[in-house]
Amino acid sequence: MILRKFLLLTLGLLILCPAKNWGQKINGLSFVGTRINVNKEHIDPVKETAANWVALMPYGYMNSAQDSSIKFDLSWQWAGETKRGINQTVPFFYNDGIEIMLKPHIWIRGGVFTGTIAFESDAAWSQFQKSYKEFILHFAQVAQDSNIDLLCIGTELQSLVAYDPQFWFELIDDVKNIYTGKLTYAENWDQYHKVPFWSKLDYVGIDAYFPLKSGINPSLEELISLWKPYVQDLKNFSEKENRSILFTEIGYRSIHRSTVKPWDYSVREQPYNGKAQADALEAMFLSFQEKNWWAGGFIWKWFPDHANSGGVSDTTFSPQNKPAEDIIKRYFTNLE
DSSP states (O other), X not given: OHHHHXXXXXXXXXXXXXXXXXXXXXXXXXXXOOSSOOOHHHHHHHHHTTOOEEEEXXXXXXXXXXXOOOEESOTXXXXXXXXXXXXXXXXXXXXXXXXXXXXXXXXEGGGBOGGGOOOSSHHHHHHXXXXXXXXXXXXXXXXXXXXXXXXXXXXXXXXXXXXXXXXXXXXHHHHHTTOOSEEEEEEETTTGGGOSOGGGSSEEEEEOOOOOOOOSSOOHHHHHHHHHHHHHHHHHHHHHXXXXXXXXXXXXXXXXXXXXXXXXXXXXXXXBOHHHHHXXXXXXXXXXXXXXXXXXXXXXXXXXXXXXXXXXXXXXXXXTTSHHHHHHHXXXXXXX
């Protein structure tokens, strides 16, 4: 009788709190923080892509790559970049069955690359580590309080990883004392193999801006062929680390030669080429969709005001209102 009651209670809890389907591909969009509070009009276009995940990205700010203090949750920040905005946004996605990765970012004034953070003294490094730990643990608590599914503990911080790997092992332990969900870290496409702590995390996270050197309008076949060496390297690395590969970011601008330096947002004088962006994303899907070691990824990037984002004159990473959006819908619908 006691066993029967226990089994009934357990079944009831499972019905009330359904298990996450971690076997399904992560069909994600990197959802840009809003200036104002999120509403249903911001969520519906995400649903229409068949995305089952979004990445929410709160920001901390540094004045320079030598600033040892990270400032966050500031009154002047956009709502979506702060704790208050994350807490307001999460229920909208969960109500529509969309799961969430919380991915705190650092923004250095002038758009300086975070991988160049460096200090001249151990004392300054120590101060930065203290500040970074406060930043991540703050959002680990946000993730725990909001029952967020996946937390990314850093993005493209190769200099900090190289300076003191032990810091990261200790940080991960501290995060796990607060947050009980799954963890990853987002390292750049050319640095992920130098990260020593993948075994402490659930996914190998890669910002997958792998260069595919090609002409103005390469064919799908050419792009798939250019992916093949990377696919093999990633398969080998997944087996070595016994972890699935997650593209924590993947995206292309709608310009000529969009795959040559896909990380480069600085070049402004480029003609629009929506087909190049769409083909680049399709080649990525075709190269990875059937790989059981590939967990999926998050398309960079998706703006909340869908009606006024992207479009046929826009050369940014946004796939919205361009041929790339149709590619995303097609593959997100079929990827499981």
